[in-house]
Amino acid sequence: MRAASKAARGLPGARGLAVLFALLAIILPGGHAVFDDLSGRLREKTFDSYQSVSPRDLDMSRMAVVAIDEVSLARFGRWPWPRERVAALVDAVTRSGASAVGLDVFFSEPDDGPGGAQGDASLAGALARAPSVLAMSLDPDAGPLGLEEKAGWTVVGLDPGSAEAVPGGIAPLPMLADAVAGLGIVRVLPDRDGVIRKVPLIWAEGQEGQSRLWPALSMEMLRVAQDAPGYTLRLEGLPTDAVRVGGLTVPLGEDGRIRIIDTPAAVPHVSAASLLEEGQADGLDGRIALIAVDAAGIDQYHLTARGGHRLGADIHAILMAQMLEGRYLFEAPHARAIERGMFLGGSAMLLLILSVLARRPLLAGLLSVPVILAPLAIGAFAYASRDMLLDGVQPAAGLLVAGAAGGYMLYREAERRRSMLQKQFSQFLSPEVVKHLAATDAVAALRVEDREISAMLVDVRGFTAMSSSLGSDKTVTVVNHFLEIANREIFARGGTIDKYMGDAVLAIWNAPLEVADHADRAIDCARAIISAVSSGNAQLQASGLPGIDVVATVESGVCSVGNMGTEQRIDYTAIGPAINMVARLEVETKKRGEPVLIGPGAAARTRFALEPLGEVHLRGMEAPCTVFRPA
Incomplete structure (x- = not known):
């Protein structure tokens, strides 16, 4: 129950489930007088069904x-x-x-x-x-x-004269x-x-x-x-009331009827x-x-x-x-309490399942089925093994209603999360990728894990000097022009924008969605952005703005990827050697005058033809590494 309470506190839909179960418990048979008559009739229909499905043979030879x-x-x-x-x-x-x-x-x-x-x-x-x-x-x-009277009566217990006559x-x-x-x-x-x-x-x-x-x-x-000369009647107003006639003791039950x-x-x-x-x-x-x-x-x-x-x-x-x-059929002692207990116990189990597995609806549904059916099984077992009558249908029906309502609440909660996901990632993923994430197990895809990715860093060359001469309005126009091109080309190849860094864009592939050719997509995107920026310079110049040049770097490797941050701010990002490498290679592009540099990890995974440029010593790296450019 502590696990269920913890889950309920962490999930808004679970709090609604707890309220729902409590309300159903109030109106369950015996919980409210308004429903007693209806529940009594339904209970009798259940007991009829027991006899219909599994009738009892009696010895009629006498x-x-x-x-x-x-x-x-x-x-x-x-x-x-x-x-x-x-x-x-x-x-x-x-x-x-x-x-x-x-x-x-x-x-x-x-x-x-x-x-x-x-x-x-x-x-x-x-x-x-x-x-x-x-x-x-x-x-x-x-x-x-x-x-x-033809027979005498010996009464033990209450005075039968007080009975309704x-x-x-x-x-x-x-x-x-x-x-x-x-x-x-x-x-x-x-x-x-x-x-x-x-x-x-x-x-x-x-x-x-x-x-x-x-x-x-x-x-x-x-x-x-x-x-036999007469009867001995034990009358105490209890389920143990009985009448003895000759050698037979006949239980009377709570209502005196067989x-x-x-x-x-x-x-x-x-x-x-x-x-x-x-x-x-x-x-x-x-x-x-x-x-x-x-x-x-x-x-x-x-x-x-x-x-x-x-x-x-x-x-x-x-x-x-x-x-x-x-051979008798009697309701189980304290049957109403048992039936309510089955509902309340099942409610606690459903609340736990639907709360803990709220983000795994199929598994939650599969585990909920035996909980809902358990009262039916208990009632059938009591009848089959003990000739005892216990209504499992109404608790099961209550659990079914509660489970269906709970499932709907969790569905609404999942839709809210999907909407939030789409809003959060629509700026950093292509619409197709966001739609796919929302339709699948997005939470599993967005958890922090170690995964091989390809990273690309694209940066405007000479931006600092240019911005100091343009003024803020024109600088923003140029940056937006560049970002629009970068977004378009990244999204077109299924990439994820990790972050904007002023005049630079960091993008990754193979996260959150897996793609086998992530190195190829990153290299192709880098070349496409450089080409699109060069073609778009005419548009800038026609508006009285200077043309721009960009450089790009690409590397592949295993990084930690997922939602990271604090309760106040959380972002989907990647950290690891490949991210560090593209940042170091970006400095090297300026030294070598190369528009695109590719690290050894991406070079080992791509199908594109590359030309090695020799080994370089990068800041923060212990050993030199070979860098490449597109052939």
């Missing part, structure tokens, strides 16, 4: 749905059936050896068919002979259930309720998008402070199948028609059987997490299979 299906209705008449026929179906399931028989059908009113009370009595008898469970429902607009509900006929071994609640609570994701296992009925607890139909069938594992495993179905015709079925022995109507337009099909529609009885069967296996 479950069965006895379906009053289209075939059954075609053979035995439309629904509702007479109670005697339902009783016959219950007896057939009981004879088949089912460990529990649940009826996902409401019998809240007397039979209005021809059998009347006799039909109700027949059904009550069949229910009494079976380990049976009847469904009932809670409804805030209905009156009290008015039924005796539903004042009434829809109960089965007292005759039927008295006959069964269990009563369970069936009530649908879909999310706002219509998907059934969670089901409460315990319901409270009555008024607050005087409520009674009722189990969900699925849990009551497990109790009856185990012949999440449905939308398994691809099929729930076994047995047609009610075959049971009624044959009297029993071998496939039901030892299974928990749930009788339900499975016909379009009669029973309701519910949308589940993987996008399919399931019969309500199938959902109860899945819940029972989950509880028997001890």
Whole structure:
């Protein structure tokens, strides 16, 4: 983090990134109430996607749905059936050896068919002979259930009477309720998008402070199948809350609801028609059987997490299979804090990457990708290895937005640097070279490094005496005339103007852009400037100014090249033996009367024909060196 802070201080765009990450952290899920509802829905969609991409198989070998299906209705008449026929179906399931028989059908009113009370009595008898469970429902607009509980409750912890309770509900006929071994609640609570994701296992009925607890139909069938007398409820308002029924301990989670594992495993179905015709079925022995109507337009099909529609009885069967296996999907403890931590940690990493590598955008982008994808990988790993739900999508989306915005900020910063570069070097480089620098890794090209270059110094001969007689205005005109010629010829050959030195110009080649023939370009430029100055004298003389003569020197060698200076002033320049040599050779041109002198380094690297002029002793040089002139 100290590295990120240091980088942020050194880069204006990084400070904007830090502010951006902070703002996103505020609005990340759980960070602001306005976004809680939306983030909650997005989180559930993420959890749905986990089940869609990697669904969980459940063992359905102990479950069965006895379906009053289209075939059954075609053979035995439309629904509702007479109670005697339902009783016959219950007896057939009981004879088949089912460990529990649940009826996902409401019998809240007397039979209005021809059998009347006799039909109700027949059904009550069949229910009494079976380990049976009847469904009932809670409804805030209905009156009290008015039924005796079938199971006792032992509560450890908080008083369940303080829980939110539903004042009434829809109960089965007292005759039927008295006959069964269990009563369970069936009530649908879909999310706002219509998907059934969670089901409460315990319901409270009555008024607050005087409520009674009722189990969900699925849990009551497990109790009856185990012949357990009641439930033990640990209720402390913690993620460790659980209910024990028989030999099973079922965690309730923070909201007291169990999440449905939308398994691809099929729930076994047995047609009610075959049971009624044959009297029993071998496939039901030892299974928990749930009788339900499975016909379009009669029973309701519910949308589940993987996008399919399931019969309500199938959902109860899945819940029972989950509880028997001890297989649950719960959000990770402190999930919101973990998700925010993933975002904040990723933000710090992105800030570090985008700041430190601001001038290497491709590498910064490549390193940012795993940081952005890390929350997705963590969420997927938690689900795959622990059946634990953790939303990695929203932190990853936040990091993607932050990374994209950060990349844009750094792009703007890079454009600012390019603009500054163009402004700084447009006077010393040709427009083509400046454009190329701005489009490439200009910073890498402009760093200080040792590089072989060719240097050229061109100077006006006799300028001091001439300037003393011309006056300042005319002197400036002559100098500008010379500099214009020198700039044109240097730029035409891809050279870099190192500096102006009064009536002299120092230029270099092979920096900042590399050129293989730098010695040739420097020598050719020197000759071109001398020729252009000679041709331009007529223009000077026509303006009443004296003509000028120039001399040039060229040398090649390894020099230190790059931006040098202080915070107050920095220049792109070169220092080294080749620079010193052209300055010494410039004095020698006056002694020998040669317009162009070329040092031994440039002579060794050029393709031009040269004529040696012998050895010379230059000031500051320990050994003599051979100098050349163009042939």
